[in-house]
Amino acid sequence: MSAAQExxxxxxxxxxxxxxxxxxxxxxxxxxxxxxxxxxxxVKNFIxxxxxxxxxxxxxxxxxxxxxxxxxxxxxxxxxFYAVGAYTSAILMETFNVNYALTLxxxxxxxxxxxxxxxxxxxxxxxxxxxxxxxxxxxxxPQLLKLNVFEPWTxxxxxxxxxxxxxxxxxxxxxxxxxxxxxxVITIGIYIFSVNLLKSRSGRAFMAIRDNxxxxxxxxxxxxxxxxxxxxxxxxxxxxxxALGAIAVQFVAPDSYTIQLAISLFLGMVVGGVGWLPGSxxxxxFIIFVPNIAEGISKGLSGAVFGVLLFLVIFLVPHGARxxxxxxxxxxxxxxxx
Amino acid sequence: xxxxxxxxxxxxxxxxxYACMALAIVMIYQAIDHLNFAQGEMAMFSTFIAWQLMQWGxxxxxxxxxxxxxxxxxxxxIERLLFKPLAKAxxxxxxxxxxxxxxxxxSVAGLIWDFTIKQFPTPFGxxxxxxxxxxxxxxxxxxxxxxxxxxxxxxxxRFTRMGLAMRAAAALPESARLVGIxxxxxxxxxxxxxxxxxxxxxxxxxxxxxxxxxMMLGVLIYGFAAAxxxxxxxxxxxxxxxxLVGIFENLTGTYIPGVGNELKLPIALALIVIVLVVKPAxxxxxxxxxxx
Numbered sequence: 246m247s248a249a250q251e252x253x254x255x256x257x258x259x260x261x262x263x264x265x266x267x268x269x270x271x272x273x274x275x276x277x278x279x280x281x282x283x284x285x286x287x288v289k290n291f292i293x294x295x296x297x298x299x300x301x302x303x304x305x306x307x308x309x310x311x312x313x314x315x316x317x318x319x320x321x322x323x324x325x326f327y328a329v330g331a332y333t334s335a336i337l338m339e340t341f342n343v344n345y346a347l348t349l350x351x352x353x354x355x356x357x358x359x360x361x362x363x364x365x366x367x368x369x370x371x372x373x374x375x376x377x378x379x380x381x382x383x384x385x386x387p388q389l390l391k392l393n394v395f396e397p398w399t400x401x402x403x404x405x406x407x408x409x410x411x412x413x414x415x416x417x418x419x420x421x422x423x424x425x426x427x428x429x430v431i432t433i434g435i436y437i438f439s440v441n442l443l444k445s446r447s448g449r450a451f452m453a454i455r456d457n458x459x460x461x462x463x464x465x466x467x468x469x470x471x472x473x474x475x476x477x478x479x480x481x482x483x484x485x486x487x488a489l490g491a492i493a494v495q496f497v498a499p500d501s502y503t504i505q506l507a508i509s510l511f512l513g514m515v516v517g518g519v520g521w522l523p524g525s526x527x528x529x530x531f532i533i534f535v536p537n538i539a540e541g542i543s544k545g546l547s548g549a550v551f552g553v554l555l556f557l558v559i560f561l562v563p564h565g566a567r568x569x570x571x572x573x574x575x576x577x578x579x580x581x582x583x
Numbered sequence: 584x585x586x587x588x589x590x591x592x593x594x595x596x597x598x599x600x601y602a603c604m605a606l607a608i609v610m611i612y613q614a615i616d617h618l619n620f621a622q623g624e625m626a627m628f629s630t631f632i633a634w635q636l637m638q639w640g641x642x643x644x645x646x647x648x649x650x651x652x653x654x655x656x657x658x659x660x661i662e663r664l665l666f667k668p669l670a671k672a673x674x675x676x677x678x679x680x681x682x683x684x685x686x687x688x689x690s691v692a693g694l695i696w697d698f699t700i701k702q703f704p705t706p707f708g709x710x711x712x713x714x715x716x717x718x719x720x721x722x723x724x725x726x727x728x729x730x731x732x733x734x735x736x737x738x739x740x741r742f743t744r745m746g747l748a749m750r751a752a753a754a755l756p757e758s759a760r761l762v763g764i765x766x767x768x769x770x771x772x773x774x775x776x777x778x779x780x781x782x783x784x785x786x787x788x789x790x791x792x793x794x795x796x797x798m799m800l801g802v803l804i805y806g807f808a809a810a811x812x813x814x815x816x817x818x819x820x821x822x823x824x825x826x827l828v829g830i831f832e833n834l835t836g837t838y839i840p841g842v843g844n845e846l847k848l849p850i851a852l853a854l855i856v857i858v859l860v861v862k863p864a865x866x867x868x869x870x871x872x873x874x875x
Contacts, residue, residue: 319674319675376620377807378852378859380807381807381808381851381856384848384852385848385849385851504800511679511682515675546690546694547690548690550690553687559683563672563676
């Protein structure tokens with residue numbers, strides 16, 4: 246073992262994303278919003294349920310996007326935070342009879358604390374090590390949830406059944422539709438919060454850390470604080486998504502929150518474009534609908550289709566949906582000129 | 584005291600599994616500076632190939648050699664086709680690539696050989712070893728194979744031109760290129776060797792955990808834990824780490840009430856987190872200093 250220490254220049258965790266490129270313009274946002282509000286009025290209940298899941302996974306992907314696209318940290322452990330959120334909400338609703346809407350902030354706060362605490366050891370880790378530690382967290386979570394000690398609350402391997410809430414004030418709409426609009430309102434709220442967070446002082450600190458940690462600390466940014474904060478915020482949002490997911494699916498069980506879920510969310514982020522918040526919904530659509538299509542072709546092949554598509558994205562459009570959107574914009578621009 | 588000794592012995596036996604896997608992980612880490620999440624799945628796939636060959640009537644050692652050769656070639660092909668273009672890409676892209684590979688290999692193996700549990704033969708037999716009830720001849724053989732691999736690797740890296748070139752390419756790629764080493768091919772070679780070692784690990788592990796597409800998940804996490812504990816830069820550390828993790832797992836299972844098989848993965852998680860927090864370079868690894 247030589248006395249000389251090894252000196253390396255670390256490759257950046259991700260490509261830098263300019264702040265302006267992280268969101269959509271007002272016009273496009275309003276059109277998206279109108280589509281999201283109007284579509285459920287014309288489709289069947291099952292599709293409304295799928296749209297609800299689309300928003301929920303969209304939130305979870307958004308949370309990962311804040312962590313990775315914002316502060317440059319990896320996580321393959323989002324399924325663990327999602328599970329904690331889902332279980333918190335389910336236990337509060339079923340054991341303590343708390344109103345479903347009130348369980349969401351509780352899930353968010355508990356997951357924020359959990360993420361913040363997990364962010365502490367994560368401080369020592371960067372890049373691949375962090376991916377590894379979170380990967381281990383995701384694989385360990387189902388076993389933790391199955392523990393006998395927690396069984397009176399978690400229901401062990403069986404899981405818990407959650408009651409679906411009715412529309413309040415005697416509104417004449419179905420449970421599914423009510424839940425969809427309820428989720429939509431929360432999603433929009435969190436989206437606006439995230440956009441503003443990234444535009445704020447904290448958001449700029451995240452991005453400085455992402456682009457060059459040492460330079461950021463030289464500029465007076467408390468690297469440890471902001472890195473754990475990013476973990477906490479990301480986990481908190483994932484927790485709210487998990488809670489909504491538990492209410493929508495009406496069921497929580499340890500095996501719904503395996504590493505597969507974490508991989509899906511990661512995949513959603515890559516497909517949607519790392520650091521591009523609106524891409525989260527594209528990524529979420531990808532992870533919900535592509536497995537269905539793949540299983541239609543051949544059962545058991547969905548993993549392979551997933552993997553092949555992921556490779557295609559990496560090689561052809563490394564910036565995901567953002568790149569496609571930019572290309573589309575340029576094409577329209579050319580079309581108008583000619 | 585008797586219980587303690589027995590548990591340590593049993594721990595060394597299970598530790599051999601992790602040591603094997605950790606060795607493959609460290610190999611690839613040395614070559615490419617990344618942890619390959621698909622390592623376990625690649626090993627699983629190789630083991631299935633060996634199983635299939637034996638089903639077709641190939642004798643054990645014949646299948647063994649063919650599988651190792653196949654894995655070596657497959658490792659190189661995967662690197663050339665999929666990961667060479669990503670060499671300069673950000674870490675995120677590489678992690679995404681590993682995950683894609685993980686998902687493809689797992690799914691394809693499930694499709695070809697389905698998810699039923701299969702028996703995998705052992706060349707060493709499964710009778711008690713030297714009259715001890717704790718270690719079977721297979722486990723003893725596995726320890727032997729691991730140590731032999733380690734020895735071979737040591738000689739390869741220490742005393743061959745190729746080994747020296749690989750070390751140079753991993754340590755200082757630019758300088759290595761200046762003295763005429765084809766660093767890009769050294770990386771491919773690293774992938775091939777890691778895949779070959781992984782296939783040996785898979786074939787040693789399969790008789791213990793049984794063959795099925797998800798057999799490697801737990802082993803992979805423990806292999807990671809072992810590699811992290813021993814230091815990701817040291818093959819020797821990885822093997823020692825493997826044995827230590829095996830012993831640790833068995834002792835916690837015996838002496839801490841409530842820790843059984845159901846807490847296997849959380850223990851590995853705790854171990855990884857503790858090591859990374861307390862001593863990130865591991866027991867035998869070199870600390871790495873970052874340049875601004």
